[in-house]
Amino acid sequence: MSISWNTDFCKRLQIRYPIILAPMAGITNMPKLVAAVSNAGGLGTLGGAYMSPEQLRQAIQEIQSLTDAPFAVNLFAHMGKDQYEGWSKVITALQPVQQALNIPVPTPQMIVTPDHFEAQWAVLLEQRVPVISTTFGLLSDTHMQQAKSLGILMIGTATTVEEAIQVEQNGCDAVVAQGSEAGGHRGTFDTQTKPLGSNIGTMALVPQVVDHVRIPVLAAGGIMDGRGLVASLALGAQGVQMGTRFLTSAESGAHEVYKQALLNSTEDSTVITTAFSGRPARGITNTFIRNWNATGMQPLAFPTQNTLTRDIRNAAASQHNSEYMALWAGQGTRLLTDKQSAADIVEEMMATARTLLQR
Ligand SMILES: Cc1cc2nc3c(=O)[nH]c(=O)nc-3n(C[C@H](O)[C@H](O)[C@H](O)COP(=O)(O)O)c2cc1C
Helix, strand or coil: CCCCCCCHHHHHHCCCCCEEECCCCCCCCCHHHHHHHHHCCCEEEEECCCCCHHHHHHHHHHHHHHCCCCEEEEEECCCCCCCCCCHHHHHHHHHHHHHHHCCCCCCHHHCCCCCCHHHHHHHHHHCCCCEEEEECCCCCHHHHHHHHHCCCEEEEEECCHHHHHHHHHCCCCEEEEECCCCCEECCCCCCCCCCCCCCCCHHHHHHHHHCCCCCCEEEECCCCCHHHHHHHHHCCCCEEEECHHHHCCCCCCCCHHHHHHHHHCCCCCEEEECCCCCCCEEEECCHHHHHHHHHCCCCCCCCHHHHHHHHHHHHHHHCCCHHHCCCECCCCHHHCCCCCCHHHHHHHHHHHHHHHHCC
């Protein structure tokens, strides 16, 4: 078997390298990083899920002003409706945190999650983004047809073989196989039956997905360098989607204390938690997560818990206090580099790949 990095996925998109910058919703100032990865020959992805339609339009236009290369925009397929069951217990449990950060305790009326999906979707179509990726389930047939009719390439996310088959049947052109090592939210479709998500390691997940779908598979979770790229290609993936590695890059918009926490962390620093958002996500453990776990309570459902903890996370960030921020990270953090440019990261990965593949 020969391994080539010039995969069908690369050819279809006309990108030089099978390296995708993962969408990272919630991190601001990312257009420069998205454009830098696309300009370096990979595919940058903007995490647009939490943006208002106007913020999304501006971010897309900024990317377009910085690159002529293809890029992707990611949305959550389902944001979900606010649910307030358990509110009074949760708010009581969070009060010490709000006190510590000197912020007011909200009422339920103040915690309303906007569902911008249709307006965000309209912006993606209006701006003719080349690629749309989604997580947390499937889009409707209508949305899929709208995107297809404009020639937009669609990528879905799966955490099991069954989900990947559904992504293919939904009409997606490629599927991200998200292993349990991945930083950020689990893409798992049904978190009612899987409260912590499906958590199959990338090494086990990727070849099983490859064997069960015909569309290109993109490996995600714990891939940090050229070794991870070559390993993923050997497992049959046609590309890798990497988030954590780019969080400490020169162009990253991540907060300085978040970057420091990442650089100080090890392979053993992260946990999967529902404490911040009500959906399972992998991040560096900190006081917020430990205190929440000590209560033994269930959070509010997503997205309500996420909206409720936003003030806490924002206040912590402005106070440079990483103990109450969501420090989403994968398990590969010892392989991080500080302030390396995205282009350098991509080139270094490809140099390793060339050496390992002896070409
Ligand atoms: C800070 C952060 C935010 C993320 N936000 C999103 C998102 O908005 N949409 C999405 O599909 N995946 C998101 N992910 C998951 C990534 O797509 C990807 O699965 C993950 O970064 C791969 O693992 P790695 O971080 O070890 O490279 C996020 C990951 C991180 C680290």
